[in-house]
Amino acid sequence: MNAERQDRGLLRVNEEECKGCGLCVEACPPKAIAMGERMNHYGYRTAMYKGSGCTACGICFLVCPEPGAITVLRTVKRMVAALQTETGVAACASN
Amino acid sequence: MSSESIAEYEVAYAKPKAFYERYERKEELQHATHYCPGCGHGTVHKMLARAIDDLGIKDRTILVGPVGCSVFTYYYFDVGNVQAAHGRASAVATAMKRSHPGSVVVSYQGDGDLSAIGSAEILHAANRGENITVIFVNNAVYSMTGGQAAPTTLIGQKTTTTPDGRNPLNEGYPLRVSELLATLEAPVYIERVGLGDNKQVAHADRAIRRAMENQVRGLGFSLIEVLSPCPTIWKMKPVDAQRWVREEMEKTFPLGVYRDRTKDATPRPMPKTAPALEALPGILGIDGDEDLAEDAVCATDAAIDLRVRVAGFGGQGVLLLGEVLAEAGLDAGLEVSWLPSYGPEMRSGTSNCHVRLAHEPIDSPLVTAPNVLIAMNEPSLRKFDANVQPGGWVIYNGEEFPPDCARQDVHVLARPFTQIADALGDARAANMVMLGALLEMTPGLPQASIDAALRRLVKNPKWVELDECALTRGRELAREVLQEVLQEV
Structure with a gap:
């Protein structure tokens, strides 16, 4: 059931831009961000999305001091997906 | 088949368009700002850029940069840029706004810049009620020069010039700019916000947008003071610096709205536009038959x-x-x-x-x-x-x-x-x-x-x-x- 449930959002961290200040980790309400172990080209440990839990609230984006280090995506067509599953219609998009 | 296979995403929050794609400050590191990790300037920059995006005013915004760490604003913001002499940003912004009445002029200043050497300029710009937006980033020290005491330094705060902590008998008391300016008649909107936690950050974002909106509506002088962390000079981790804003700075600099006359304010009349170049000889009384020297x-x-x-x-x-x-x-x-x-x-x-x-x-x-x-x-x-x-x-x-x-x-x-x-x-x-x-x-x-x-x-x-x-x-x-x-x- 969990595997089928969609998160409302998704987070992308630009590892080259992130300076590893950790403010997003502190700010994230569902604690979906962690500091990675890997260092980037400039020697900063960067933030990383844990892979699930993002609600697309955007507070991590707002506290982040770098203009483009964080991009927050919001899920759309969740309703469509659920509807299609319920009615047994085949997915129109195949990856 | 699963719903995952057709999940699609739209961008909810991404780098605002008011920023340049790349920052050509140096040959290298063009993808990132020059700010230290956890610096409040980056966060405030982002809020300002979002406001510019949302109001659709990128093509008519003029940003006046200060002296201080944020001296390089012109490398980041894809708007009209001017960099003013130390402390003079609000005076320069006055000139910009008056000579380009249709533009949206932002004076971006730090506390060393605005509250020390530029204290006269901000006082009089506010007193004249210039229709500009001032973003005042207060981190209680001179950071770019290595952490000397500023007028905003807290009592007891150690800096390179107050090694035993600021003593009011020797260095005076912290200058509360928002309260000071709120004693004037002309300002329309003055608020102090902070970057101390999520709630404060979200509120600061809204306040900066309002201050920009006021100008677009022609209402008059708006100033947002932002209590902002400086992890490097404060010698703290970014998260601790954020906490220090919330737990220490706020005691001396209470957050809140110090002036809000946006409801009653009516749009200020546009200043007279500057005369056309051709009209100048007439105004100066050197037109007519008199030959100019070159002829x-x-x-x-x-x-x-x-x-x-x-x-x-x-x-x-x-x-x-x-x-x-x-x-x-x-x-x-x-x-x-x-x-x-x-x-x-x-x-x-x-x-x-x-x-x-x-x-x-x-x-x-x-x-x-x-x-x-x-x-x-x-x-x-x-x-x-x-x-x-x-x-x-x-x-x-x-x-x-x-x-x-x-x-x-x-x-x-x-x-x-x-x-x-x-x-x-x-x-x-x-x-x-x-x-x-x-x-x-x-x-x-x-x-x-x-x-x-x-x-x-x-x-x-x-x-x-x-x-x-x-x-x-x-x-x-x-x-x-x-x-x-x-x-x-």
Whole structure:
């Protein structure tokens, strides 16, 4: 059931831009961000999305001091997906 | 089949368009700002950029950057950018807004910039109610220069210049800018926000947007003070610095709205637009038939290379004398320069000016070695006499030329010009008697040019008449001396 449930959002961290200040980790309400172990080209440990839990609230984006280090995506067509599953219609998009 | 396979995403929060794609500050690191990890400037930049995006004003925003860590705003914001001298951002923003009334002008300043060296500028910009938005980033220290105490430094806070902590008896109390400006009548919106936690950050974002909206609506002066972390100078981890904003800074600088008259405010009238370039000659009264210098044909063939120093007390007409001479040269189509040099006191101080007239373009308006010195009193003579070129003239206002100033290699015309002018009708015309003497000694300027110059600079017809009389008298006096000189030769 969990595997089928969609998160409302998704987070992308630009590892080259992130300076590893950790403010997003502190700010994230569902604690979906962690500091990675890997260092980037400039020697900063960067933030990383844990892979699930993002609600697309955007507070991590707002506290982040770098203009483009964080991009927050919001899920759309969740309703469509659920509807299609319920009615047994085949997915129109195949990856 | 699963719903995952057709999940799609749209961008909810991404780098605002008001930022440049890349920052060309250096060859390298063009993808990131120069700010330290956890710096509040980056966060405030982002809020400002979001507001610019949302209001759709990128193409008419002018951002005035300060001196401090945020000096490089022009590398980041894809808007009109000006970088002001230390503390002057709100004064520069005033000029920007007034000369470009349709633009949205933001003065972005730190606490060292705004509350110390720029305290006068912000006070008066606020008091005039300029229709600008000021973003005031307060981190309680001078960060860029290494952490000296600022007016905003907290009591007890250790900085490089308050190693034992700020002591109010020695360094005064923290300056609360928002409260101070809120005592003024004109500001429309003043709020202090913080970057201390999520709630504060989200609120700061809204406040900055409101401050920008106010300007778009033409309401007047808005200032947002942002309590902002400086992890590097505070020697804290970014998260701890954030907490320090919330737990320490806030005690001294309470968050809140200090002024909000946005509901009652009516849009300020737009300032009058600047006149068109073509209209300027009319406004300055130099239109009509009068030729501009570049069109003038030189009216004299005589070899003229005048380097004149005129000196005297303020009020003796030193500058006017030089001006008439220069204006006459201009009228005659010569190259001229006139450089006044006087102290802050307009009367009773010393005053002098440099005048040059030549056929060739003038390299420097300074006259360090004059070929004519007009000294309207003894101190001026003593000051400049030694520099007169050999073969040059000294025209001195005095009965007797001081013997110790005498030089064998210069000609002298010493007369009590003040008394002579007094006899003509007014002692103040002494300058024109002396000018008349100079014109006689250095022929070449057409009389018509001199008349025209006099009429342009002296408006009162009574004075024009007296001055013409004075010029004639000066010429007579010079002729007498010139004959003596010729006889000697």
